[in-house]
Amino acid sequence: MTTRDQILKLSDKLIRDKGFNGFSFHDISKTIGIKTASIHYHFPTKADLGVATVKGHLKSLEEIKKTIANKSPFQKLEAFFSIYVKVKSEKSVCLVGSLATDLNTVDGKVKVELKNLATAILELVTETLEDGKSxxxxxxxxxxxTKALMIITNMLGIVQLMRLTGEQDFEAMKGSIVKELKSK
Amino acid sequence: MTTRDQILKLSDKLIRDKGFNGFSFHDISKTIGIKTASIHYHFPTKADLGVATVKGHLKSLEEIKKTIANKSPFQKLEAFFSIYVKVKSEKSVCLVGSLATDLNTVDGKVKVELKNLATAILELVTETLEDGKSxxxxxxxxxxxTKALMIITNMLGIVQLMRLTGEQDFEAMKGSIVKELKSK
DNA sequence: GTCTATATTCCGATAGAC
DNA sequence: GTCTATCGGAATATAGAC
Structure with missing residues (x-):
């Protein structure tokens, strides 16, 4: 993996683990063994790093979209859930939620890219639900x-809350979402 | 209002507006016209300020609990929603969500108090739902x-997301939650 | 209680050698 | 590309006068 990709991967993890204002270039420096000055070669400013990190998620989402194009509505929904299952296993929160709570402190370019990501996620889930209903x-x-927003906020919110209320709440919620979607 | 209360009120707003690591004593200083050193007289450390801010929310919640004790399930639910209607009008996010995304960077005492607040909110909504069902x-x-967690995460999540997807999504979600609860 | 002054640490960012 | 060295600023926190 290139140094640039190592930085991006760690940036993603740190934003979701400590928040955009809770991590520093030093955190990246000590983990991957590179001086903070070198990070600026790849990403001139912290905002640039933030933008690239969000763009990485957008690219991943496009990959997921292609993969599930011909799958069943249930499989599409599970693909969406899998993003949060991974987040749960890392004991962190999701990127959109983490950056959304710091929204008024981040650079305008990060905000724009985050809107793109949120819109793409909402489109994916909305289409999945329409497919399942039809x-x-x-x-x-x-x-x-609206139903898509309810399911997205369920996932976004439970990874934030379960560390306060109990980890078992994640599976309970995931199961209940599916149960309610199936029942007439 | 005492200086201490002024600081607490502003701390609450700043945490929800910029995140715990996104605001400084200077922000409080310049707004209420007091030097940063004076803030330390009331709250020795930033963690102390965080703990007191969360405790303030817990106290407010107890007040709400008393007020709605003999009201209808719908009125109880509206009282819960009203917390988020206020948050929406301030164009910020809720305290639990904001601190939850910064959880790994805050003092242990803040974490403990936040768990107490999250538990109290979950109890309030769970009891409201059980009352309505019975x-x-x-x-x-x-x-x-689980249903309570779904409704709480809907509200917690939509105030974070609506600034990215559109403000109209808040009312749509609030209305849909009630509609689904009412339909057999 | 609030102030001035200061200590200390940390952070993002840049210049320039290699 | 990565390094050393450093700048400028901001942050939390403390000491002591008023």
């Missing part, structure tokens, strides 16, 4: 966009 | 605790 396997009486 | 006005097929 095929008669998902049932809900509210707009697909 | 009275036949709310309908859901999953454990009350």
């Amino acid at each position: 095929k008669g396997v998902f049932h809900f009486q509210i707009p697909a966009r | 009275k036949g006005v709310f309908h859901f097929q999953i454990p009350a605790r």
Whole structure:
């Protein structure tokens, strides 16, 4: 893996673990064994690092989208859940939630890219729900966009809350989301 | 209002607006017209300020609990929503969500107090849902605790997301939560 | 209680050698 | 690309006068 990719991977983890204002170039420096000055060669400013990190997630999401294109609605939903299963296993939170709570302190360019990511996630889940409803396997009486927001906020919120209420709440919620979608 | 209360009120707003690591004593200093050194007289460390701020929310929640004790399940739920309606009007996020994403960077005492607050909120909503179900006005097929977590994460998450997806999503979600609770 | 002054540490960022 | 060295600023916190 290139140094640039090592930095990006660690940046992602640190943002989700400590928040954008809770980690420093020194954290990256000590972990991958490179001086802080060298990080600036790859990313001139911390905002540049933030933008690149969010863009990386957007690219990953596009990959997921391609992979599930011809899968069943349930499999599409599981692919979305898998993002948060990974987050849970790392005992951190998701990138969108972490940056959203720091929104008023980050550079405008990060904000723009984060809006792109949030929009892409919302589109993915909304389409998944519409697909499931048209095929008669998902049932809900509210707009697909709103139902998608409910499921997304369930996942985004539970990874934040479960460290305060109990880890078992994650599986309970994931299971209940599917159960409610299946019941007429 | 005492200086101490002024500091606490501003601390709450700043944590929710910029995150715990995104605001400084200087922000408080310049707003209420007091030197940063004076803030330390009231709160020796930033962690002390954090603990007191969370305890303030816990006290407010106890007040709400007393107020709604004999109200209908719908009114109880609206009282819970009202916390987030206020958050929305301030264009910020909720305290639990903001501190949860910074959890690994805050003092242990703040973490303990935040757990107490999250537990109290979960209890309030769970009891509200159980009350509504026993009275036949709310309908859901999953454990009350899980349903409560779903509604809490809906609110916690939508105030974080709506600044990225659109403000209209807040009302849509609030309305849909009630609609789904009412439908058999 | 609030002030001035200061200690200490940390952070993002840049210049220039290698 | 990575390094050493350093700048400038901001942060939390403390000491002591008023």
